[in-house]
Each structure stands twice: as C-alpha cells, then as structure tokens.
Amino acid sequence: MAPADRAGRDGLAARAEACAAAPLLNCLLREVAEPLPERGGRPVYRLPSGRLLRVRGTRRPAEPEAYTAGAWHRLDHARLVRLVCEELRCHTGLANDELPAEMLDSRDAVAALLTARARATPPDDPYQRSEQSLLTGHPHHPAPKARGGGPASAWLPYAPEAHARFPLVLLGLREDAVVEEGDTSALDALGEAPPGYRLLPTHPWQLDLARRALAPAFADGRLVRLGATAFDTWPTAAIRTLYAPGPDLFLKFSLDVRITNDIRRLWRHDLRRLRRTDAAVTRAFSTAGGQAVGGPAAWLSDRCYRTADFAFEELAVLVRDGLREHVLPGATPLLAAGLVEGFTGSPLHGAADPEAWWEAYLAAVVPPVLDAFAYHGVVLEAHLQNTLVAVDADGTPVQALFRDAEGVKLLTDVPRAAGWERLVYCLVVNHLTEVAAALAERRPGLDPWPAVRRELARHDLPEVRALLAAPTLPGKTNLLLRWTGADGADARYLPLPNPLADA
Incomplete structure (x- = not known):
C-alpha cells in the first residue's frame, strides 16, 4: 500500500473512532460517572468501579484515557466499549450481550459511511446537505450509527450519510387486502396499478428484509411487482423517511432494523392513533378558530397511511406533507x-x-x-x-x-x-x-x-x-x-x- 493510501486509511479510521467514541463517552459520563476536578486541563471522572477516566473536550469528548498501574492509558474504541461494559455491570449488576455488538457495529458503520461519502457527490441543495450530514448522530446514544449488524453492502445504498438517492419499488396490493386511513390519493398518483389492485410504494431495503415473510403473498397474487418510480427519492436523517422532491412528499416506511433505541417499524398501535394525533396538532397550527401557535411556524402533517392486512406493519407507508406549501417564500x-x-x-x-x-x-x-x-x-x-x-x-x-x-x-x-x-x-x-x-x-x-x-x-x-x-x-x-x-x-x-x- 502506498504511503498516501495508508495515511488516508489511517485518517479515516481515526475519524471513525472519534465519531463513534464521542456519543458513547457522552452517555457514560452523563449517566454513571462522577465529575472530579480537572487534571492538566482535562476533565476527569470517577466511574462506578472507582476507576478514573479523563477525556479532551466537553461537547464531543475525545481521546479517553483510563488511569491504571500509576499511569494514564489511551483507550481505542474497542477498549472503550469493554470499559463501558465493565462499568455498567458494576453499576447495574446486569449483563448485556447485545449492546456491545451494537457499539462496535456503530463504529464500523461510521467507517463505511466515511469511505462511501468520500466517493459521493455532495448535494447542491442545502436542505438535503443538512439532513444527510449526521456522521456522529445522536450526541447521547451509545450506538447511534448501528445498522442492525448486517453487511454494509446491504444498507449503504440507502444511507443518508452517503448521499444516497434511489427510486421506490412499486407493488400492486390486491384491493381486498388494503388497509388505509386518510386521503391516500398522493400514493395513487405515484404510478399505475392494474385493475383490482392499489398502488403500494415500498422502501427497497425493507422489501429485501421482509422478502421471506412476503413470499406467500407474491405467490398467490395478493402482491404483484410493478417496477419502480420514475423519480428518485432521498433518505432524510431518519433513514426510513424519504423525500420525493418531484411530488414534494415525505414517505415514511417500516424498517426492520434497530436504529438507536427501537426497531423502526410503523407499529400497528401507533398507526391506529395517528389520525387523531395528527388532527390535534393540525388544529393547533391552524389559524382557523381559537388560539393558534405563535409566529409563522408550520406542522408537516402525517396525513394518511396505506398497508396490507396480512403484513400490517411490514408494508406500511405513511405520507407526510412536503415543504413547498409550508416554508416561507425565499426561506x-x-x-x-x-x-x-x-x-x-x-x-x-x-x-x-x-x-x-x-x-x-x-x-x-x-x-x-x-x-x-x-x-x-x-x-x-x-x-x-x-x-x-x-x-x-x-x-x-x-x-x-x-x-x-x-x-x-x-x-x-x-x-x-x-x-x-x-x-x-x-x-x-x-x-x-x-x-x-x-x-x-x-x-x-x-x-x-x-x-x-x-x-x-x-x-x-x-x-x-x-x-x-x-x-x-x-x-x-x-x-x-x-x-x-x-x-x-x-x-x-x-x-x-x-x-x-x-x-
């Protein structure tokens, strides 16, 4: 490997370590550590085991060092994960086999994102740049970039941080299997379904994740494949929510992957109460009748959803207002x-x-x-x-x-x-x-x-x-x-x- 290539690889690895370590340290220091007087200009903390830890910086702590055998020793991300797990076992008396793997997966995901991002063309649109900028992510989560532990090749094509763009997969859903609420005409306008079917757009990653569960429905004709949209969408920071600039819609899907604290499905109980909740917020932001919220603020309404009765959560799609009718002119x-x-x-x-x-x-x-x-x-x-x-x-x-x-x-x-x-x-x-x-x-x-x-x-x-x-x-x-x-x-x-x- 050429020296320049090696330096680039090492620099990427160091940046991935820093991006993954900062939110993990924020969690550790906020939730279980006791702050002590600074030493040498660096914040120092006592951990539940009595061990001392020091870092550089406060908003995005970096370069963690543990004090052992009379000296400070630098912790790379893998050693930091081990230390965090030891301290949590000491603090709670509980073990956890899943979270350590998520922490490591988060670091590996950042490395994959940095590599992909270096090859991608940044979008011209400042709004898209803002949505797709989150390489560190949630500043107080132990594994904000974990992607379910799967290979990067499975999720990188759909990653906002890699400036992904892709069309939606269009399915035909047999009419007798349709479940929907709200005005779903925006979904019907995305393509054309054959007689006896309704259009059901899907996230290609979710369709791949659910392919085995959906195989019987494709076999018996409840679902048919209709190709893809004629336009691209791009993922927002939420990953499973996509923006379609042409029709000016946000489309939110289920994604059977744990991202931060939850498996990101559109859960049945949430969808069932969605219309009532959204109507209450829409009224609050309306100037028609009563005291509206202050200033020119706007609410992006979750105005409808559609799904299949045999795969209610797996195939759900939610339609959210776009931007053009809500953003102030020139803003x-x-x-x-x-x-x-x-x-x-x-x-x-x-x-x-x-x-x-x-x-x-x-x-x-x-x-x-x-x-x-x-x-x-x-x-x-x-x-x-x-x-x-x-x-x-x-x-x-x-x-x-x-x-x-x-x-x-x-x-x-x-x-x-x-x-x-x-x-x-x-x-x-x-x-x-x-x-x-x-x-x-x-x-x-x-x-x-x-x-x-x-x-x-x-x-x-x-x-x-x-x-x-x-x-x-x-x-x-x-x-x-x-x-x-x-x-x-x-x-x-x-x-x-x-x-x-x-x-």
Whole structure:
C-alpha cells in the first residue's frame, strides 16, 4: 500500500473512532460517572468501579484515557466499549450481550459511511446537505450509527450519510387486502396499478428484509411487482423517511432494523392513533378558530397511511406533507440536527452576529412548542431530528417547522407533568442545549443561556416559571435504557444541572 493510501486509511479510521467514541463517552459520563476536578486541563471522572477516566473536550469528548498501574492509558474504541461494559455491570449488576455488538457495529458503520461519502457527490441543495450530514448522530446514544449488524453492502445504498438517492419499488396490493386511513390519493398518483389492485410504494431495503415473510403473498397474487418510480427519492436523517422532491412528499416506511433505541417499524398501535394525533396538532397550527401557535411556524402533517392486512406493519407507508406549501417564500429549511453536526454552508458557522442569530433562532422555535402545550394540550417532540429551521437569504432563522405525529403526546392521554417533562427534555435538553453548545464552541465567550431564559420568560405558564427556578433538567438515559433492555419508548430521566437557573 502506498504511503498516501495508508495515511488516508489511517485518517479515516481515526475519524471513525472519534465519531463513534464521542456519543458513547457522552452517555457514560452523563449517566454513571462522577465529575472530579480537572487534571492538566482535562476533565476527569470517577466511574462506578472507582476507576478514573479523563477525556479532551466537553461537547464531543475525545481521546479517553483510563488511569491504571500509576499511569494514564489511551483507550481505542474497542477498549472503550469493554470499559463501558465493565462499568455498567458494576453499576447495574446486569449483563448485556447485545449492546456491545451494537457499539462496535456503530463504529464500523461510521467507517463505511466515511469511505462511501468520500466517493459521493455532495448535494447542491442545502436542505438535503443538512439532513444527510449526521456522521456522529445522536450526541447521547451509545450506538447511534448501528445498522442492525448486517453487511454494509446491504444498507449503504440507502444511507443518508452517503448521499444516497434511489427510486421506490412499486407493488400492486390486491384491493381486498388494503388497509388505509386518510386521503391516500398522493400514493395513487405515484404510478399505475392494474385493475383490482392499489398502488403500494415500498422502501427497497425493507422489501429485501421482509422478502421471506412476503413470499406467500407474491405467490398467490395478493402482491404483484410493478417496477419502480420514475423519480428518485432521498433518505432524510431518519433513514426510513424519504423525500420525493418531484411530488414534494415525505414517505415514511417500516424498517426492520434497530436504529438507536427501537426497531423502526410503523407499529400497528401507533398507526391506529395517528389520525387523531395528527388532527390535534393540525388544529393547533391552524389559524382557523381559537388560539393558534405563535409566529409563522408550520406542522408537516402525517396525513394518511396505506398497508396490507396480512403484513400490517411490514408494508406500511405513511405520507407526510412536503415543504413547498409550508416554508416561507425565499426561506431555506434546514434540519436542526444538521446545524449541530455541521455541514458545508451552515448558517450557524457563518453568523456575523451570533447573539442576534441565536435570538432569532429561539424566537422561531420556542413559542410554537409552548403555545401548542398551553393552548391545545399538544406536546410536540421538538428534538433535533424533528425540527426544521428555515433561514432567510442572510442565514437568519425566520421559521420553525415540526414533524412526526408518532412522537407527539396529547395531554388528554398523559398526565400534564409527564407531558411537560417530555417537552423540556426534547426542546431544552436534546435541542436547545446542543445548538447552544455548538454556537458557543465556535464563538468563545458567548453565553447562550440568558437569551433562552428571556425567550422562555415571555410565556406566562406556571411550568415555565418553575423551570427557570429549577436546579435540574431531565436528561434521558439512553445508555442505561439499552443496557437494561427497557422498551425504547420507556423514557427514564436523571437530573442534569439547569443552566437556566444561573443565566
């Protein structure tokens, strides 16, 4: 191997290690470690076993070292995984055979993505670049890039991080097997089905994963293959949600792969309550009647689904509003998670006045979430991957768009306190904390929290007043959730210091 090739390979491997180690370290240090005074300018932590660990950096910790035999020893990703597993066994008294493999798979997936990305042509569209920028991914998950342990060749053609584009596979579903709710005309417009059948678009990866289960339906004619769409789609950060620019639709599919905490199916119980939930959010964002949410914010409605009665979850497809009717004229939507991760052309990197940019960001994102809660009993899941922020020609935030009815909670279904806790975690801890940290990292000396406090204080809610005085915020424990085998939807929180109280 030529020296240049070897250097490139080594550099890719080092970057993959760093991308995989940072979220794993974030989880370990947040959930089970005790911070100690810095040593040599580096944060130091005591782990459950009594062992000491030090890292470089805070937002994206790197270069972990364990103190053993009187000296600090560097941990590569494999050794870090072993250390994390030992500490979790010590902390919980439980073993776990699945999560270590997921952590290693996440690192290998990052390496495969980096290799593929180096050969791919980045999209010209800044919105697509923002959706497809997440090489690190969820900043507080132990294995954010795991892809189910399968070979990279099976999933790379559909990976957003590799700038994938591909057509949908079109199936004909016999009419007597169709299950659907909502206005499904957008699905029928994607192609032409033969008499006695309805059109059913499918994600090619999911079709491959489910091929054995679906073989009888193809054999007896309940399903027929009709080819592919005449247009390409591209995967968003959610992987199983695809955007079709031509018809301006988002299409969300089941994907029988564990990604972060869950197997990413469109579960029957979620689909059955989807229309009711989406209708409640749509009303909250409507200006027709009652108190609408603040500003020009928009909701991307999950307006219908279609599936087969014999493969309800495996073949489900959900149609979500596109962008054109919702984004303000002249504005460009960007994924909030992409702003945190960073991508070419990100306005967070180039803001001439970062304080003014941040105030505009907060004014776009915060009021709709609090208004939906206060006036409509709707708890938006306003985390980084469910929030788009549209910016004007100067890169200034002017609008927020929210998505994913599956994650929305209604106060008619959950206790108000539980709904508020979920709102604070998604909006403040998962979302604003990360954007604030990314902005402050690029602008040393900037304190982002007084502006957050001012924006929240504009809303006359008893929960807001309590939040501004609370010593702690709720932090989700993704590492412990996965280690203990808890259901992915069973959120558990631990107290984190509240920067709002001191702002």
